[in-house]
Amino acid sequence: MTNAIEGKTIFVTGGAGFIASRLIAGLVEENKVVIYDNFDRDTLSSTSHSGHANLTVIRGDVLDCERLEDGMRGADIVVHAAAIAGIDTVIKSPTRTMRVNMIGTANVLEAARLAGVKDRVVDFSTSEVFGSMAFKPTEDRDTVAGSAGEARWTYAVSKLAGEHLSHAYYREFGLPVVSVRPFNVYGPGQTGEGAIQVFIKHALRNEDLHIYGEGDQIRAWCYVDDFIDGLTRCLVNPAAVGESFNIGNSRAVQTTYGLAQTVCRILKSDSKIVFRPPLSDSLPAKYSCVRTTGEPGGMFCSSTVTAPSAPTCSTMAEWCGRPSRRSSVRAMRTT
Numbered sequence: 378m379t380n381a382i383e384g385k386t387i388f389v390t391g392g393a394g395f396i397a398s399r400l401i402a403g404l405v406e407e408n409k410v411v412i413y414d415n416f417d418r419d420t421l422s423s424t425s426h427s428g429h430a431n432l433t434v435i436r437g438d439v440l441d442c443e444r445l446e447d448g449m450r451g452a453d454i455v456v457h458a459a460a461i462a463g464i465d466t467v468i469k470s471p472t473r474t475m476r477v478n479m480i481g482t483a484n485v486l487e488a489a490r491l492a493g494v495k496d497r498v499v500d501f502s503t504s505e506v507f508g509s510m511a512f513k514p515t516e517d518r519d520t521v522a523g524s525a526g527e528a529r530w531t532y533a534v535s536k537l538a539g540e541h542l543s544h545a546y547y548r549e550f551g552l553p554v555v556s557v558r559p560f561n562v563y564g565p566g567q568t569g570e571g572a573i574q575v576f577i578k579h580a581l582r583n584e585d586l587h588i589y590g591e592g593d594q595i596r597a598w599c600y601v602d603d604f605i606d607g608l609t610r611c612l613v614n615p616a617a618v619g620e621s622f623n624i625g626n627s628r629a630v631q632t633t634y635g636l637a638q639t640v641c642r643i644l645k646s647d648s649k650i651v652f653r654p655p656l657s658d659s660l661p662a663k664y665s666c667v668r669t670t671g672e673p674g675g676m677f678c679s680s681t682v683t684a685p686s687a688p689t690c691s692t693m694a695e696w697c698g699r700p701s702r703r704s705s706v707r708a709m710r711t712t
């Protein structure tokens with residue numbers, strides 16, 4: 378799908394991160410890509426496109442307006458994926474979370490306006506704008522703010538503010554903005570706090586798998602390539618401009634405890650599952666509806682976590698440090 382975009386200059390904040398790296402991998406052959414990232418996290422250095430001739434890397438912070446504006450000159454498309462994410466990080470740095478996610482997004486939108494970006498500006502929001510019970514929410518469902526001071530809602534509100542601002546730039550200045558709300562994206566290249574890769578890394582070393590809360594939280598897991606498919610439709614379909622899209626995979630639903638058990642079983646791990654007190658307000662349920670491929674945010678869901686294909690399981694485990702052992706790879710199929 379990314380091959381529908383060619384000959385463009387694409388400026389990607391957070392371009393060294395997990396999701397953006399996967400997007401860039403599909404764009405870099407046919408486009409000029411500028412990564413703008415402060416390298417708090419770094420998936421880029423483990424990718425095959427690191428050092429590609431079509432890639433420029435700017436080490437910069439989204440809080441640095443001047444550097445952003447300089448770097449963005451000449452861009453046709455802006456993808457704003459830089460953010461502070463992950464509950465552990467948000468608890469440690471709530472002020473930085475609010476500043477980077479709100480003020481950083483404001484800086485990116487203003488820089489895009491000044492640069493006259495014509496094709497698209499994509500803002501990354503989050504499924505957490507729907508609060509603690511996000512059961513197949515459609516895009517027009519009310520967003521909620523949660524209680525002030527709870528880390529979980531600090532992150533959600535910072536993203537929601539960015540989303541409101543994105544829509545404001547579209548309405549007031551005609552900036553061609555789209556907001557995307559990822560629902561639990563996983564895949565090779567993920568660092569940070571995503572449960573699947575954390576569980577796999579621990580299981581491969583037979584270390585305890587920690588579950589925060591009762592383990593009965595329900596999540597739908599979206600494989601990164603499926604997410605990129607939906608995201609790319611938002612980049613190419615003119616009907617996406619001025620809208621927000623929930624992008625996830627409601628067919629891959631698991632409780633957190635079920636996920637930990639599945640990972641241990643598939644990897645034949647001796648890890649114990651250990652329950653810990655919740656870190657912040659819990660989100661009992663979070664999964665999106667699936668759109669059809671014709672719609673701007675729609676995608677074809679090729680893999681799931683309750684029933685992922687063998688290649689998906691194998692790729693994840695190998696990326697997380699297991700030596701390649703094709704013969705030992707079993708399908709995680711449970712249905």
Ligand SMILES: NC(=O)c1ccc[n+]([C@@H]2O[C@H](COP(=O)([O-])OP(=O)(O)OC[C@H]3O[C@@H](n4cnc5c(N)ncnc54)[C@H](O)[C@@H]3O)[C@@H](O)[C@H]2O)c1
Binds near residue numbers: 392396413457481
């Ligand atoms: N992965 C998911 O399931 C998920 C779910 C909901 C929302 N999101 C959003 O999607 C986007 C990408 O997520 P990801 O999983 O790839 O995360 P990631 O942490 O891998 O990528 C974020 C990147 O932003 C960079 N960054 C952080 N602060 C910065 C700053 N001040 N200036 C410049 N760069 C900075 C980091 O170095 C990192 O490379 C984020 O906006 C995140 O909030 C992701």
